[in-house]
Amino acid sequence: MKKAYLLMVITALVVGFFFFDLDRLLTLEGLKQGLAQFEAWRTDQPMVIGGAFLLLYVLVTALSLPGAAVMTLAAGALFGLLWGTIIVSFASTVGATLAFLISRYLLHDTVQKRFGDRLKPINEGIKKDGAFYLFTLRLVPVFPFFLINLLMGLTPIRALTFFWVSQVGMLAGTLVYVNAGTQLAQLDSLSGILSPSLLLSFALLGVFPLLAKKLLAVIKARRVYAGYQKPSHFDRNLIVIGAGAGGLVTAYIAAAVKAKVTLIEAHKMGGDCLNYGCVPSKALIKSAKLAHQMRQADHYGLEATSPHFSFRKVMARVHEVIRQVEPHDSIERYEGLGVEIIQGYARLVDPWTVEIKRNDGSVQQLTSRSIVLATGARPFIPPLPGIKEVGYVTSDTLWDEFAKLDEAPKRLVVLGGGPIGCELAQSFTRLGSQVTQVEMAPRILIREDEEVSEFAKASLQGDGVAVLTNHKALRCEKQGGTKRLIMEYEGVEKIIEFDTLLCAVGRVARLQGYGLEELGIETNRTIVTNDYLETLYPNIYAAGDVAGPYQFTHTAAHQAWYAAVNALFSQFKRFKVDYRIIPWTTFIDPEVAQVGLNEQEAKKKGIAFEVTRYGLEDLDRAITDGAAHGFVKVLTEPGKDRILGVTIVGKHGGDLMAEFVLAMKHGLGLSKILGTIHAYPTWAEANKYAAGEWKRAHAPERVLIWLEKYHQWRRGNAKTSPADGPATKHSDASDRLG
Structure with a gap:
């Protein structure tokens, strides 16, 4: 209500300004005509006229009314260069700040709520360098100042910062205009002030903040490197x-760009993905899925059977898959590419020097112009009392530990309901373990939409996993030879016995032992970097899990390009990391894939969206494969086909997502996907049919009514009413394609 009253007052003032023809007074011609009268008033009452002029200037600027430039000229003509500059400098700054505050009060929350996701990069840039941006704009009068006032009100820049930067930034332009006002009689038009040469001078002034920013960066770097x-x-x-x-x-x-580069690794080449994560887990998932399909063979017209297998051989296959992929990440391959490989532990001695304790016991130091930290992450072990006594495995250690077993652990407790915990829980229950999954959150896969979590939970439970959500693990204990986990559920303690405990509650960045503390490199769960992946020291970068914010192999590779290019060529050009389109997949059965926003994220950020769904139970290929369950869910801008995010739950969900990732990356909407030929019968048709659902929901009904009339006329049956409906029913295919 207060906003409505303020808006009414502002509207009344603006309407009154034009209704009483006050805008004519604030023209160059009007100013010249009234100058003699103004001077007479100023001579009689200089303080009153000066104060009234200041207040009027503030009002004109605050309401973003036309005439501020003419009033600046008037200040020069009435008060001279010194006092005219002082009055205008303060009046323009106060008025601009009032316009800024009005814009913030009336529009800021609404704009940020609706466009917050798209404005996020701008907001972050303003928070870091808002003063520089504003100073640059204030120095260049090519940009309308009233527009700057209003737009800055929509950003998170502080009002005090806006005030003093505006005061300083507008001073140069104020001096030019006030000085021109002292020669008012000689001016025929405002264009006489802003000549091409003067505009060029202002443009050069506008470069000053950028140069100043560079200078400050140099000074900051010198301070950082001091000592x-x-x-x-x-x-x-x-x-x-x-x-x-x-x-x-x-x-x-x-x-590849012929730089002399050394890669240091203390353990295995390929890191977590090859040796402990993506590769072994997907090999295990494949074996477990095949065992599951054998039990479900009657679904395909075959005789169902209970699979007989050696768990030791299953784990041996996992290690064999690792060995087959290893050459891709091997020392031999990278040395062949021109990379020097050193096996050992690295520690930063100073911003340019790395000390290496080789695995053979020798120690050496190397200097480098730039350094990239890509130390990865490790499983997080919750600080549960008794956990060390009962023993546990992680997603890193289980591959070697379980390789020694002849059969899968009989009673397996999986701590954690994230992607790793879900994938392993489903796999081991399909391989014969009695699996209990414990998650303290209200649901598993908490980052996904609620319906996705429920779908995943039902799938895991269908395979035999006991999924316990809202269960908080309290402690572990041994009673005789029995291992027990004590949990809390709705205020009551519950006990579950187990043979093996698998900790899958997340991963934490590897930060210790690399000299970060000694050099003062800031860490906060991950290494703190800027938009260019630079740490405290501009020549030291971080990439991958140790840098965050995502812990995916593909985002680590994505960051690596920026780290390498910025490290080698920052003197010419630096690139900000682009996190706008990041897909990921949880490889349970059925798969859960996502890119961009899902519903819960959009609601949390206040982003308006529409939802389009296509159920895979209608997809011919899904029916033939006996996997007709799941869905494609697309979030779009209201009324538009621009894709905000996609969630796919179903077989091959991760592979199907690639088309949407490409579309979002290159700004292609659902109409483009609908207009693309997809081979039949394939899983990829699900994407096209989802686009068809959107198209059908946005069909131009009014146009279709007239088209129906047109076709009736063409049949010579113009009297038939559109309300009679079509003569034939749409085919199933036409329904899908919209």
């Missing part, structure tokens, strides 16, 4: 610490 002696020459162009996905891709790119 360290920079080498006169360097042994390497780039040193990369860690040979996981982030480190391997960084080193690969550096070698």
